[in-house]
Amino acid sequence: MSTAQQLIPVPFYEDTVVLVGKENEPFVAMKPIVENIGLAWQSQHAKLSEKFGSTITIIVMVAEDGKPREMACLPLRKLPAWLYSINPSKVNPELRDKIIRYQEECDDSLWNYWTQGSASRTGTPSVNQQIALSRHRITLLKELSKTRNIAMRVALHEQLDQTSRQMGLCTPELDTIGRAEPDVPDLITEFWDLFDHLCSQPEGYKLNHSVTPGKLAINLNEVARVAHAQRCEIPNLSELRHALRLSQHPRFIEANKTSYSAHSRDEEGKARIVKCWIFAVNQEQ
Incomplete structure (x- = not known):
């Protein structure tokens, strides 16, 4: 397990997908994507573990529900293989268009953010990414104010610092956000x-x-x-x-x-x- 070195919330149509940089390689937090397209995480997690177990890494981050979790992350280069393992004709009709959109566009969109996106490099983030970063920063602040575990607070604060710097904002000192467990x-x-x-x-x-x-x-x-x-x-x-x-x-x-x-x-x-x-x-x- 390791703490994310670079965490990039990426807007994709009405959804947010999370890119995680680890050792200069882009990874994708898989549970948010699975839930975005309306599939069951338990069954898809089993499929990911079976077919991509050797490439999956576990990284601590704040999940879509606002809780710090150990998230299963897949290298971005492997994302198309997983996406195209989903047969749109075998899912509920209301999910088909969204799944096809993810299959055709999601990996390119994420790769563009990784290689060219202003939030992952110097420069001014786009409006959509500023919104995604702002939401993620607020989530981190809220979770830090509640979390008492010292190791988890340090991991969350590292993510907060990174997100704040991407937005050009100051990072509050850890001791000013909530408090750790008592002595x-x-x-x-x-x-x-x-x-x-x-x-x-x-x-x-x-x-x-x-x-x-x-x-x-x-x-x-x-x-x-x-x-x-x-x-x-x-x-x-x-x-x-x-x-x-x-x-x-x-x-x-x-x-x-x-x-x-x-x-x-x-x-x-x-x-x-x-x-x-x-x-x-x-x-x-």
Whole structure:
């Protein structure tokens, strides 16, 4: 897998096709083309893997749905062979004209963009390509603002920088767009310090539901309610659920396990069933 060195959104009639430059060779992101012409990606992906498996490369990019994906890309020189493997007479009538148009014009249009297009070389992009680049840049900015994974943010920012330069625009600094995942070790330490503080309060909060010595059984929502009642700040629960899986002291064992509480009872006096996160207090256990 590699990050695109040159990514060029190319307008083709009412569609957008994505060219990717890798080691000075043009590749085509195949899923957008397959969906543009109304075919099922799963079956076409199987055909591509069978007939062109040795030439397909996987590149991280933002897909048509706005999500960063590992996209199967075919060398542009192989695109006509795949396109002409589709028999227009065997598809739905409403798709035939579009498929024929792609067969007759798409590879030439993409090759012209690669060899002559102003967006892939110095100069001013055409109006249509400015529109395609602008849409892609906005998509990258939106996805960067949501994505927390550090490696994915770096890959998206590289694409944003390239697209911005093609448009003659400045690239915002990565740290100004959304934010990466929190510092997991600090988040874990912060939570366990808070947990110990709450358990030591005069109110006698019993937050460990485990009936097994050496184990903790904790309901995170309950801990959050107690923390709020004590006016204590608690980390974001979504971030916390991710971080606590990495906890070593206490050591994480299992999430959302249904357990009988050691101290909480229902109206009939029976042990209440609680969904808990389970930890081992001693790493040996």
